[in-house]
Amino acid sequence: MRTARSRLKRALGLGTFLEPATFADVLDVQKRQRPLSSLRDYAQALAYYAEYDAFQQVEGIDEALGEAEAVEQAAAREAGVGAGIFASFDLALNACPEGQIKAAAQRVARLLEIPVGEALARCRALPLVLGEALDRRRAQAIKDDFADIGATLQVQGFKPFPWMEAPALR
Structure with a gap:
């Protein structure tokens, strides 16, 4: 028996994409690498993870730290964007x-x-x-x-x- 939620997902052409914790982790990694990422950048990071089961590496990011340079982090803060994926x-x-x-x-x-x-x-x-x-x-x-x-x-x-x-x- 299908639930109303599963019928709605099917009607909209949606399926299970990622577990919520994994979804959040992908967003967090993308944000640490490029804090001023666009919505499209986040979508690409999620699609990459779904396809390769790995985080997308952003060019120019030190793999050991996995974070954007201080200048980019400061620019994000100046733009009112915090460090995490929550307010x-x-x-x-x-x-x-x-x-x-x-x-x-x-x-x-x-x-x-x-x-x-x-x-x-x-x-x-x-x-x-x-x-x-x-x-x-x-x-x-x-x-x-x-x-x-x-x-x-x-x-x-x-x-x-x-x-x-x-x-x-x-």
């Missing part, structure tokens, strides 16, 4: 109400796993990086924690792929 966020503490500096320092100490005294000194010398390349859930939790004391965070969202919109936290 990511950088957070920085930019302002804290004067009466809440101790509360902010306690949160910073807990978050960065540093002594409260060091956190207090960092809170007085803003801005302060609270996290880089955080997933959405973690970034939102940190933002909410600091919002409880009226602290202002700068949130920079990085999109997974160049053709996508920049992500935002609520």
Whole structure:
């Protein structure tokens, strides 16, 4: 007996292509090699893997590291594209109400796993990086924690792929 899903796949001419984990790995390898790859580049990498059961090697990439040069990685970051295949966020503490500096320092100490005294000194010398390349859930939790004391965070969202919109936290 066919399920509605299999009937739909058949009607659309679709079949099983790759396991989800393999699919993600192919996207990840392509992104590490060429972070500003086009949708077509990703499709070609997936087709190559499906045919040869191997990752497509991008010319000019050091096989030992498997990553693009720092210049290309910086260009991707400048374009708002993060390192991974999921949205990511950088957070920085930019302002804290004067009466809440101790509360902010306690949160910073807990978050960065540093002594409260060091956190207090960092809170007085803003801005302060609270996290880089955080997933959405973690970034939102940190933002909410600091919002409880009226602290202002700068949130920079990085999109997974160049053709996508920049992500935002609520």
